[in-house]
């Protein structure tokens with residue numbers, strides 16, 4: 001019988017997951033909850049997560065590819081400069097809300113100069129729906145000024161330079177370099193990536209900088225940009241914070257998060 005390309009890919013993914021499950025079973029302690037004091041015994045003394053074996057990571061990447069082959073940054077932007085401003089505005093705000101605001105904002109403010117020499121009180125009201133509008137006004141005006149004065153009006157292409165802009169930390173730098181220029185110097189670690197990389201046992205840290213280091217260590221660099229998009233999409237659509245929809249999750253067989261919803265506890269024998 002002729003096998004279609006799609007079913008061929010699905011079979012390959014299933015085979016990888018099966019292999020990984022076998023490997024997990026072979027690994028002492030795999031799939032079990034690790035007590036805090038048992039971390040060193042479980043080989044975690046060097047900060048290595050129990051679920052970061054290359055085979056398992058490859059299967060997770062294959063699963064994410066099959067679920068979200070076209071995942072992209074959901075902040076609407078026409079160029080790296082707009083992406084920079086949108087990312088600053090997205091702090092503590094949804095991408096949907098930022099996109100609503102910037103749809104009008106970018107008609108009026110087209111260049112770094114426009115932001116640099118804006119009237120603060122006007123700009124504050126224009127970005128008010130994104131929250132923290134006074135600080136964000138200072139940041140986008142400061143970023144505009146720095147782009148004009150230090151970078152000739154362009155957005156720099158190195159992390160070192162981007163981090164000199166007001167209101168810009170490593171997450172924003174990774175978003176702009178990755179999605180604006182296609183330059184992979186790190187992994188975007190936002191709230192979804194923090195939650196999911198822990199749920200998937202790819203890290204045991206909660207600090208973004210340490211999570212990023214763990215992810216950069218276990219993921220191939222060619223996946224750094226796409227992986228964060230896929231994890232963010234997964235966190236928004238399926239692996240949501242309060243009640244993850246595990247029944248719809250293609251990497252469910254690879255996940256042993258304690259708050260999985262598709263997992264059902266074995267019935268205990270009725271007491272006599």
Ligand code: SF4
Pocket residue numbers: 199200238239240244245246249250251252253255256257259260261
């Ligand atoms: S199985 Fe559930 S908890 Fe695990 S990654 Fe999928 S949706 Fe998230």
